[in-house]
Amino acid sequence: MPDPHDPLPIDAIRAALVGTPFATVRYLAQTGSTNEDAAALLGMPEHAGLTILAGHQTRGSGRKGRTWIAPPGSSLLFTTILPEPVPASEIWTVPFWTALAVRAGLQRHGIATDLHWPNDLLVGPRKIAGILCTSRVVGAHAYVACGIGINVTRSPDADAEIAPPPAFCDDLAPVAGHELLVTILTQFASTVAGLDAPQRIARMWEAAAGLPGKRYRLLKDGEAEPFEASAIALATGGGLVVERDGSREAVALADARALR
Secondary structure, eight states: OOOTTSOOOHHHHHHHTTTSTTOOEEEESSBSOHHHHHHTTTTOGGGTTOEEEESOBSSOBOGGGOBOOOOTTSEEEEEEEOSSOEEGGGTTHHHHHHHHHHHHHHHHTTOOOEEETTTEEEETTEEEEEEEEEEEEETTEEEEEEEEEEEOSOOTTHHHHSSSOOOOGGGTOOOOHHHHHHHHHHHHHHHGGGGGOHHHHHHHHHHHHTOSSOEEEEEETTOSSOEEEEEEEEOTTSOEEEEETTEEEEEOGGGEEEEO
């Protein structure tokens, strides 16, 4: 990635996306959080389809309040507001749809990744990308923004700064962050209509993630010890149906995390 204080080719990015619902891109050299910036705009028609791209975030975050650490210039950090609201009851589908699009975008640049429930993409045991969506619910509808962080360029002290150590795109293939952004937003454009079929997205995510049979190490909130289980399927709502000790149970999305 370029230095966060140098302008990216935003005009070229926008030109590459003309004719799609995602052609509006706003670049910020530094911000607290692109998710926070996007959350303030949710539900405003003039910002539908907007992507907020940051050179550096000072308050980047992940699930359950964890911090997203990205040294300046090392990562592709952006949040994209969906062009249309989704049914509030189906909002759980959006992070899985996003993960499929990010995975496909990385693959187009020669970077193969594994989907890891609920919202990570891995290279082997190392995290290369994370997803965190934010929303505003109005009645039966939800306005949603998809926050994405992708490790692009390895910094000399990356392994010391981030635990467990992450993976970076340039470990596998060189890619310019702005080109990867265009690829992912183009993938968004070609698949966004699929949000009308949440169960199909769930089945696609399961297949891409290697379910059923993938082993997970899960830690439930309030418990001291994690447990090992075989993942069977996604549950409606985004939870994970697992099998352990010969019985099945659904691990709720809000109540646990998957360890690596």
